[in-house]
Amino acid sequence: MEMIYKHTQIGTVILVLLVLIVPMVIWSMINRWAWIGGLTGLGLLLIAILFGSLTVEVTGEKIACWFGPGLIRKEFALEDVVEVKTIRYPWYYGWGIRLTPKGWMFNVSGLDAVEISLRSGKHFLIGTDEPNRLASAISQGARLS
Secondary structure (H helix, E strand, O other): OOEEEEEEEEOHHHHHHHHHHHHHHHHHHHOOOHHHHHHHHHHHHHHHHHHOEEEEEEEOOEEEEEEOOOOEEEEEEHHHEEEEEEEEOOHHHOOEEEEEOOEEEEEOOOOEEEEEEEOOOOEEEEEOOOHHHHHHHHHHHHOOO
8 A cells, every 4th residue: 555644643732631640649649549549540551552642644545543552543445535624623622532513533632633524424533733734645645636
């Protein structure tokens, strides 16, 4: 498969929030609540691993996006894409995996995204710090004008 685009965005928002919570975990472990701190620490580590980055790859056949090591992923055939546009969404759409008024969204940081419209009528938002480059790569792969 011909690689058109590949980019990994680090989830700075998610990672900074996790770092801010670490002092509370340490405090709970010091104050005789070691099991709470331990469980919280494991949960935070799991979140950091699973949602610490978002990789988007566009080949000649598909768009694939996945969080962290790839356990949570979504793929779309380029032949199903009918429209691509860059958008800036409101802060309250949040980060992670979200159902927004515009459709499902994968995002780890920032407010920029590429919205893809599919033949089925569904829409999907891919958060990115390179919205123009990603939109151009998808348009090129899908042969949209």
